[in-house]
Amino acid sequence: MKAAVFHDAHDIRIEDVADPGGPGRGEVLVRPYWCGICGTDLHEYAVGPIVIPTDPHPLNGSTAPQILGHEFSAEVVEVGADVVGVKAGDRVSIMPLLYCGRCYYCRRSLNHLCVSMACIGLSYGWGGIAELAVVPATHVSVLPDGVSDLQGALVEPAAVAAYGVDTAQARPGDTVLITGAGPIGALAALYASSLGANVVISEVNATRAALARGLDVGDVVDPTRVDPVAFLKERTEGIGADAVIECSGNERALQTALSAVRSAGRISQTGLHTKAASIDPMILSEHDITLTGTWCYPVTDWPRIIDLIARGRYPVEKVVTAQVAMDDVVSGFETLLSPTGDQVKMLIQAR
Structure with missing residues (x-):
């Protein structure tokens, strides 16, 4: 064969x-x-x-x-x-x-x-x-x-993305920042939107940004042109995002996540870093921020993800x-x- x-x-x-x-x-x-x-x-x-x-x-x-x-x-x-x-x-x-x-x-x-x-x-x-x-x-x-x-x-990449969003405990009405609109970031945006979150996507690559806009789940900003931290704080009366799903595996994006999330907010590191990234841990302490990594997904999640797709709540084909x-x-x-x-x-x- x-x-x-x-x-x-x-x-x-x-x-x-x-x-x-x-x-x-x-x-x-x-x-x-x-x-x-x-x-x-x-x-x-x-x-x-x-x-x-x-x-x-x-x-x-x-x-x-x-x-x-x-x-x-x-x-x-x-x-x-x-x-x-x-x-x-x-x-x-x-x-x-x-x-x-x-x-x-x-x-x-x-x-x-x-x-x-x-x-x-x-x-x-x-x-x-x-x-x-x-x-x-x-x-x-x-x-x-x-x-x-x-x-x-x-279903497999959709499960990865969903686990990242779930780990950040995104809820209906939350403001959720997605850093990176590759396949996992795009799927995370779709999933967060299906939960009723207000989604903002940060993406520098023009092709990926265009895909993100086509998802029609929220605002898409180019961080080389618009400061995503300032953008979010303007939208949230100076508070910041309730949750950030970091999907790029990029040091600068992780630093943006730390600055963009509100006090007592949650960051899910879902994108894989291929080299060490520098952060200021004092930000975590001063603002009571939870930074959590994710690896793959719960192995029992397939029926749930398939059901969401079947009911039209998770239109994964858009990516x-x-x-x-x-x-x-x-x-x-x-x-x-x-x-x-x-x-x-x-x-x-x-x-």
């Missing part, structure tokens, strides 16, 4: 690989529909391997080369023994995090913090940018008729700017990494 295989930095190949065969006990064989390119995938391509193991992974023994793709929807082709709740022909979205179920965190239902966590499409035998894949039956959620295959591939064939995956990666690239969220058609 055909698959997109990561070998090393700047070395992704569309190859013929052995198909997975039938599913084992508790597994399902799926035929992927759509698969998103994630920021993690881009980091792997640019400077990896980082997450992709070069030595056998402690949870499942996987190692590079790796079939890519962890944001995907699929059709169930066959189910293994002891599988219930899903059948051949079902359309599904895959929750990709793999966990041991035995460590300190797993025993406390914090499976996304498992000490030996792996991930389908990054540290597992199969991935979503392929014609077939085998995944645990426990990790698939059936898509209702009201959710498209394309939307099903966006998609390109749909390309598997054969064009390398050019897709290059476009997303280019400083002059004109795309924000790209989905790969896996079949």
Whole structure:
């Protein structure tokens, strides 16, 4: 079968690989529909391997080369023994995090913090940018008729964004600043708006800012032209944002978040920083600010996110700017990494 295989930095190949065969006990064989390119995938391509193991992974023994793709929807082709709740022909979205179920965190239902966590499409035998894949039956959620295959591939990044907003405890009527309008920032803005928050988005990139304006969820400011802190304080009688979702992984944006949030406000660091960032911790103390990191999402969140999409409350498809064939995956990666690239969220058609 055909698959997109990561070998090393700047070395992704569309190859013929052995198909997975039938599913084992508790597994399902799926035929992927759509698969998103994630920021993690881009980091792997640019400077990896980082997450992709070069030595056998402690949870499942996987190692590079790796079939890519962890944001995907699929059709169930066959189910293994002891599988219930899903059948051949079902359309599904895959929750990709793999966990041991035995460590300190797993025993406390914090499976996304498992000490030996792996991930389908990054540290597992199969991935979503392929014609077939085998995944645990426990990790698939059936898509209702009201959710498209394309939307099903966006449940994973939508869950990341929702977790960031939920961690900041955004409530109806709150003023919420989103720093960065990449895919996660855009999805966070959609989710915060669905909660009834008043959203302000800060984004310097013209392409991403245009996408953010198209979401029609609130004001969009360019921080090189308009001071987002002054903008927010003018809108809130000098108080500031109730919550900030920092989605850019940028030092200056984090500093903006600290200045923009009100006293006793909350900042969720949702974007991943690839290098150290400098902040003034005294600001946290003087203003009783809560700064919290987020990692992935609760592994049980798929049904809730799918239900929000089905009811039209979370229109995740609005963040998609390109749909390309598997054969064009390398050019897709290059476009997303280019400083002059004109795309924000790209989905790969896996079949």
